Amino acid sequence: SQQGEEDPQALSIQEGENATMNCSYKTSINNLQWYRQNSGRGLVHLILIRSNEREKHSGRLRVTLDTSKKSSSLLITASRAADTASYFCATDETYSGGGADGLTFGKGTHLIIQP
């Protein structure tokens, strides 16, 4: 089951602009994470926000979490060509009715930064 669903599926902006991606999920979570995947590569962790946090910053990244709406957003400021990649949100979800077993990923937002 796809817990996290990113929006939009694709986003193309000019270098220097800000990029915003959104993620919605369905169940209670302990944390929500954002990952980046360059074409043909493994995923790289960007940021983790816990369920009791509302906003977190890391460099040019800003993540918000609204647990009442079950949604999160990732903002990349002053985008660069190197930011071109797919971005995934991931939440911890229980498969067996006990503790969280693994991450559940959305289908991702494909971000293209035009030079």
Added chain:
Amino acid sequence: NAGVTQTPKFQVLKTGQSMTLQCAQDMNHEYMSWYRQDPGMGLRLIHYSVGAGITDQGEVPNGYNVSRSTTEDFPLRLLSAAPSQTSVYFCASSYSGSGIETQYFGPGTRLLVL
């Protein structure tokens, strides 16, 4: 540290063949997991392990076996390959926490089943 390593990088199998995808980490992480990624999809959890000797099923475990005899290694076995198992496979590891903590991913294994 090498981080998470996976071998092979690419593999072509015929339907019915078996093989083992290798995964190793040198970060002394207790938690390890296997995901598959299909075109246009996010990753889906196949199996996971919270420590040596402990494994459990994820979302899509059918057709796959795992074992965890050491902290470092977590191999994934395809018992009888099927074309539906054509995918990119990622291994990941992390510290164990109250939830699923930051995952460190390997570079992936691209598998084609004919």
